[in-house]
Amino acid sequence: MALETNNLNFGYKCYNLAKKLWPINRSLTGVGVRQTLSIIKNIIPSITVHEIRSGEHVFDWTIPNEWIVREAWIKGPNGEKILDYMENNLHLVGYSTPVYQKLDLIELKNKIFSLPKQRNAIPYVTSYYKESWGFCMSQEQLENLPKGRYEVYIDSEFKSGSLTYGEVKIKGRSQKEVLISTYICHPSMANNELSGPVIATFITEFLQKQKDLRYSYRIIFVPETIGAIAYIKRNLKELRKNVVAGFVLTCMGDEGSFSFMPSKYGNTYADKIAKHVLKNLQPTFKEYTFLDRGSDERQYCSPGVDLPVVSIMKSKYGEYAEYHTSLDNLEFITENGLAQSFDAIMLAIQAIEVDCVLTATKKCEPFLTKYDLYSTTSIKNSTTNSKRIVDILTYSDGSNTLIDIAELIHKPVWELYNDVNLLAKYKLISLSSEKK
Amino acid sequence: MALETNNLNFGYKCYNLAKKLWPINRSLTGVGVRQTLSIIKNIIPSITVHEIRSGEHVFDWTIPNEWIVREAWIKGPNGEKILDYMENNLHLVGYSTPVYQKLDLIELKNKIFSLPKQRNAIPYVTSYYKESWGFCMSQEQLENLPKGRYEVYIDSEFKSGSLTYGEVKIKGRSQKEVLISTYICHPSMANNELSGPVIATFITEFLQKQKDLRYSYRIIFVPETIGAIAYIKRNLKELRKNVVAGFVLTCMGDEGSFSFMPSKYGNTYADKIAKHVLKNLQPTFKEYTFLDRGSDERQYCSPGVDLPVVSIMKSKYGEYAEYHTSLDNLEFITENGLAQSFDAIMLAIQAIEVDCVLTATKKCEPFLTKYDLYSTTSIKNSTTNSKRIVDILTYSDGSNTLIDIAELIHKPVWELYNDVNLLAKYKLISLSSEKK
Amino acid sequence: MALETNNLNFGYKCYNLAKKLWPINRSLTGVGVRQTLSIIKNIIPSITVHEIRSGEHVFDWTIPNEWIVREAWIKGPNGEKILDYMENNLHLVGYSTPVYQKLDLIELKNKIFSLPKQRNAIPYVTSYYKESWGFCMSQEQLENLPKGRYEVYIDSEFKSGSLTYGEVKIKGRSQKEVLISTYICHPSMANNELSGPVIATFITEFLQKQKDLRYSYRIIFVPETIGAIAYIKRNLKELRKNVVAGFVLTCMGDEGSFSFMPSKYGNTYADKIAKHVLKNLQPTFKEYTFLDRGSDERQYCSPGVDLPVVSIMKSKYGEYAEYHTSLDNLEFITENGLAQSFDAIMLAIQAIEVDCVLTATKKCEPFLTKYDLYSTTSIKNSTTNSKRIVDILTYSDGSNTLIDIAELIHKPVWELYNDVNLLAKYKLISLSSEKK
Helix, strand or coil, rough: CCCCCCCCCCCHHHHHHHHHHHHCCCCCCCCCHHHHHHHHHHHHCCCCCCCCCCCCEEEEEEEECCCEEEEEEECCCCCCCCCCCCHHHHHEEEECCEEEEEEHHHHHHHECCCCCCCCCCCCEECCCCCCCCEECCCCCHHCCCCCEEEEEEEEEEEEECCCEEEHHHHHHHCEEEEEEEECCCCCHHHHHHHHHHHHHHHHHHHHCCCCCCEEEEEEEEEECCCCHHHHHHHHHHHHHHHEEEEECCCCCCCCCCCCCEEECCCCHHHHHHHHHHHHHCCCCCECHHHHHCCHHHHHHCCCCCCCCCEEEEEECCCCCCCCEEEEEEEECCHHHHHHHHHHHHHHHHHHHHHHEEEEECCCCCCCCHHHCCCCCCCEEECCCHHHHHHHHHEEEEEEEEHHHHHCCCCCHHHHCHHHHHHHHHHCCEECCCCCC | CCCCCCCCCCCHHHHHHHHHHCCCCCCCCCCCHHHHHHCCCCCHHHECCCCCCCCCCCCECCCEEEEEEEEEEECCCCCCEEEEECCCHHHHHHCCCCEEEEEEHHHHCCCCCCCCCCCCCEEEECCCCCEEECCCHHHHHCCCCCCCCCEEEEEEECCEEEEEEEEEEEEECCCCEEEEEEEEECCCCHHHHHHHHHHHHHHHHHHHCCCCCCCCCEEECCCCCHHHHHHHHHHHHHHHHHHHEEECCCCCCCCCCCCCCCCCCCHHHHHHHHHHHHHCCCCCCCCCCHHHHCCCCHHHHHCCCCCCEEEEEECCCCCCCCCCCCCCCCCCHHHHHHHHHHHHHHHHHHHHHHHEEEHHHHHCCCCHHHHCCCCCECCCCCCCCCCHHHHHHCCCCCEEEEEHHHHHCCCCCHHCCHHHHHHHHCEEEEEEEECC | CCCCCCCCCCCHHHHHHHHHHCCCCCCCCCCCHHHHHHHHHHHHHCCCCEECCCEEEEECEEEEEEEEEEEEEECCCCCCEEEEEECHHHHEEEEEEEEEEEEEEHHHHCCCEECCCCCCCCCCEEEEECCCCCCCCCCHHHHCCCCCCEEEEEEEEEECCEEEEEEECCCCCCCCCEEEEEEECCCCHHHHHHHHHHHHHHHHHHCCCCCCCEEEEEEEECCCCCCHHHHHHHHHHHHHHHHHEEEEEECCCCCCCCEECCCCCCCCCCHHHHHHHHHHCCCCECCHHHCCCCCCCCHHCCCCCCEEEEEECCCCCCCCCCCCCCCCCCCCCCCCHHHHHHHHHHHHHHHHCCCCEECCCCCCCHHHHHHHHCCCCCCCCCCCCCCHHHHHHHEEEEEEEEEHHHHHHHCCCHHHHHHHHHHHHHHCCEEEECCC
């Protein structure tokens, strides 16, 4: 009982991978996604990269064309580039159509997005499903633009191609599986989104090293929304049959408190496990409701899909000032923040791996002295380590799993693993997967 | 989806009807009830007036004789009338037996009811089921009565006749029905009770103008307690088979906050609808428990009857100082107060009419852009009107009705009608009456 | 409906019995237990005394040998006894092995238990399951021991014999039974434990005087833990088949507030009854959780036993300073404290005896006037005693027992007995043991 860890510095490894993935101009489709998956493949050679052709129908949606950008800039009245997409890929509105145009400052301003209240931040803007073009810059820069004639150039192209996603399957003893889903469609932003894929990568590496997993694992790296929808379309039957718990990995790298996004009704096995972990790691974690959702749980929990999927996050998307701006950068996430999230996910996975129904084999309390589980001289206020043992036994009546028992006796489940091993060793409990 | 309203001034209409009904000396039986129903019949010609003979057994009760009053007064020592029932019908204790008697002030006082703490109010007193007579006056008047010899006269009579009630049935597509019950047995008091029958009258008029009602409606005007019991006796089988929700209309005309009287266990469909309406109209509404009950829900929720009946009120009977006194007069109720209650009942009825199970027709979130339901350029903090649409869809999984969804997404159900119409128009949801 | 009481001074009787039982050196086995049961037999001649042979296996445990103590003392450097077990049986560690030894003060101190924070208290210490010997004294005495050579002597012996317990069965109309369990294995301490057996004794005497009990009763006096386990081993099938509610009687004699120890999940019939009684006797009673357990509910609620057993206590074991010391003496308990606990248990038993499903025989409210259950002249704010009657009737719909109704209408169940008798007399309700 318990997964093998070897105290590797996961925070450090995650952060380093984020640095590597940072410069890539990811979008829904195209070369950015492929480059990202290719770097991840160095760590997880067994990842399978799938392509879905542009134009294919996935439920109510259609896979879009690939968006290709070669160049994008604005030149000022004096002919110098005042903005270049090569310097920061947030400068260009995602899925901008090609354009070459000269226009006055006042016209230019209609095509520029900025954040008046965050004067030094470049916003992240996309226009996936309506033909349009535009640029993003900081409010400071915008306000300092001199009057005059500007030249804008976007050398972009839409081409029938495909949508790309990565998938890893790890076989456990059971066909039942845990789903881990993260997304790879945002350009240079760190918490949302690089924290998700880097943790997913090293969770995968970690799981692949385990010798004996109970559950199978499915880890997917998809473009948000359309990618998740496409993935569900292709795998719905399997997912509905097998997934016992799922986690959308996003916003996991900053130093903020933990946040929790429940499933649609907040009552699935994934909710129970995740809340238990967070409550015991950080009692003050922030619990959102499904009305606050915003990532791929929107698809996983939608009618007819209804998977038990939740998110364990640090600062939640939409809830921190740097979100969806150039300030969500490599300084906003830390090794420590990533390591904390990694641990939370690992504790959740471990809890799922070892969870089972406990049934005491003997009636009444056992004679603990026999098993060296009891201090032998009873004096008022003596501290014995047998209380927790007996508490576990008491609720091992066949109606509770280990996580239920941890909840009932108000202990982190990971503090019980050693006791449960002892109890099983002495045959004082039997373990099974079914409640009586 | 939604009933047709045409912005009529229901508050004004209700108040005017209350003025007309005010002077009538209503009691459990007799001419007062008949006059009242006759005035209502001018507005609702289809009302059926039923008579139940005196002496008929209704469950544990017996229909009483009719009480007829021709004259009732007290003359003072100097021979002048100091109290005349013709001036205010509250002066006479309800169901007083006939009497002619001369008596000293001290004896007279034994036959007079007053309210020491509300010095200017005439109390409302009845003695339905024990032979007795008496008068009511203000404490002020009582204290100023000079010593001396008084003459009291009550020309009343008990005659075998009948108990009268009115009933309107409106046919909808379904045999299932909504019950609206109000009472017409109190003499000149406005909030309790004229507010109930006047709102019931115009709700009925309003419903009769609808072209396509889903539910059938049964609106009854009965004397309180004995009338409700008699009605239940005659209609129990039908009521139990068909009533999906019922409302006792009482105390609906003042300017106080809304009050809510639940059904016996507070868990019926009527409770759910009424609480949803009140919570969204006035979050601070006062919620009573069934132990505070006091009107005909006592019968509708009694063992063996067990109908889903609640009350939406303004200031509840027994909870406002003017209750059951001459101060509960036409100044205590207002057009505005009546209109607010009218609206609450209409919103409840409308919620029931349109409530149904919603099931999304597509898996995953639909591509809202296609239906012009989504803003197309995504920027942080942009305000889209699509959030509510998606929230509705998310919970349209066949396990919720519209009112459930409104509760789940914390919106008044009436704010969802337009969205639901759009979703149905685009065939993104299907509507049915059964949960899956 | 209601048990016959005759206002005897139970507090006085209980206290007096405690005084008689006080000096006896009780332990798990042996003469102390037998003397105790023999004194109780004077009050309850029908008590059966059972013996279970040493060495017999009971579930995971083995019945220990009898422990016999003839003498035990310490002599100081000057040869005088500085501690004698005859003066206070707490001076000797329970189940001490025989010893005769001379030793220096510093060595002696290793064999002495004291409580540094309760300087004048002799602690209660046992070493049932590990061979050992020792003495207990107050911290004050310990600190004043002069240096020098000491002589210790324990003339004890372990002998194959038996474990002794007492059992009384009282037959009611039903085979279903109420279990009352208390323990008799502690030497001279008053609240924990004499309060339990003395109340159990007089509850038994009281029940035996009843002419017509609905339930059967099983009252047992066992050594704690091993005795309860042995008893369960011998009677499990019967207990599981018949026990509807059980009470462990312990810590019932002091002047503190009431405490409540629930069953394992806090959801049994015994929990419902006991909480109702305590809430209505003392709304501020202290409710513990099963994690705070410490007496024989540990066995009764263990997996595979799972009986509905709770404890109604005054100051709970482990929660008062005098617990398990010489200060838990006859001054710590009072007649008044014992009487309060006696009453609480009696109210609980009475509630169980009379609990049944109530079903109104008539639809709608009955015509209470007919039965003289209603005040006949209705005036605002009049105080009628009929409200409670009607509240009872309202919830007498076949889905509630009397205790449910008491909870629903927020009244102590014992305030309803008279009303229920009246309602039954007038055939307005029928009583049965099954919910519809």
